[in-house]
Amino acid sequence: MRLNRFLAAAGIGSRRHCDELVAAGRVTINGRTCTDFSTQPGPRDHVKVDGKLVRTAAALTIMLHKPAGFVSTRKDPHARDTVFDLLPHKFSRLFTIGRLDAQTEGLLLLTNDGDLAQWLTHPRYKIDKEYEVTLDRAWDPVLTPKLLRGIFLDGKRAKIERLYSIAPTRLRVVLRQGLNRQVRRMFEAVGYRVKHLVRVRLGNLRLANLPHGHWRALTKRELENLQLRGASGALAAGADRGGQKAVHATKSRSMPSATAEHDARRL
Numbered sequence: 001m002r003l004n005r006f007l008a009a010a011g012i013g014s015r016r017h018c019d020e021l022v023a024a025g026r027v028t029i030n031g032r033t034c035t036d037f038s039t040q041p042g043p044r045d046h047v048k049v050d051g052k053l054v055r056t057a058a059a060l061t062i063m064l065h066k067p068a069g070f071v072s073t074r075k076d077p078h079a080r081d082t083v084f085d086l087l088p089h090k091f092s093r094l095f096t097i098g099r100l101d102a103q104t105e106g107l108l109l110l111t112n113d114g115d116l117a118q119w120l121t122h123p124r125y126k127i128d129k130e131y132e133v134t135l136d137r138a139w140d141p142v143l144t145p146k147l148l149r150g151i152f153l154d155g156k157r158a159k160i161e162r163l164y165s166i167a168p169t170r171l172r173v174v175l176r177q178g179l180n181r182q183v184r185r186m187f188e189a190v191g192y193r194v195k196h197l198v199r200v201r202l203g204n205l206r207l208a209n210l211p212h213g214h215w216r217a218l219t220k221r222e223l224e225n226l227q228l229r230g231a232s233g234a235l236a237a238g239a240d241r242g243g244q245k246a247v248h249a250t251k252s253r254s255m256p257s258a259t260a261e262h263d264a265r266r267l
Contacts, residue, residue, distance in 0.1 A: 030046050062217050
């Protein structure tokens with residue numbers, strides 16, 4: 001097992017984050033700094049990060065219904081509550097897959113599986129993230145095409161993939177990006193304030209009726225489906241550009257129009 005996978009399996013973080021730790025010289029094996037990404041620790045090797053011994057653990061992924069007011073980090077310099085305050089101490093070695101800002105609620109995954117984290121957060125895999133948005137006033141559907149085309153935030157084009165109206169001030173939006181506070185900032189850019197924001201779906205996982213502040217472990221079937229989704233995303237990323245356009249066109253024909261009324265079921 002390569003070093004980054006070993007560290008990810010120990011709950012240190014995603015493989016990308018573990019690579020950064022190795023490159024920064026923060027990882028030692030048997031007392032010597034290791035910056036060789038191809039190193040494969042053996043069962044008798046002592047691997048440490050910042051001087052602390054790490055060991056692999058059984059893979060675990062949980063879903064948390066994050067309430068407002070909690071930050072998605074292990075520790076916060078401003079002494080705010082973190083999502084780890086909602087979890088048993090035995091989960092202290094998990095890390096979040098992506099983040100939700102402090103005031104955003106909803107589905108948040110925590111894991112010690114670096115491969116799963118890589119699949120769900122890497123831009124090339126285009127994992128859907130669906131949110132229910134409550135605005136400060138009725139939505140003007142004339143603005144929908146602008147958000148679908150995309151607007152620039154911090155020099156990057158931010159896009160909403162799909163948008164459905166479920167009430168005059170309530171929308172469902174689907175993202176395939178993860179820019180900082182993207183939903184809030186996109187609506188602010190067209191003159192609206194987001195009063196309430198909840199992530200209700202990630203890939204094929206749905207928040208459903210999990211209560212605020214509660215968590216549950218993902219089932220074996222849910223994990224298998226997520227891993228299959230990640231694998232299919234990797235295959236799609238390797239397809240030629242023409243193939244990607246053909247797939248996109250097929251999907252587009254099967255989707256309702258962006259301004260169609262949503263049936264308001266839990267997604």
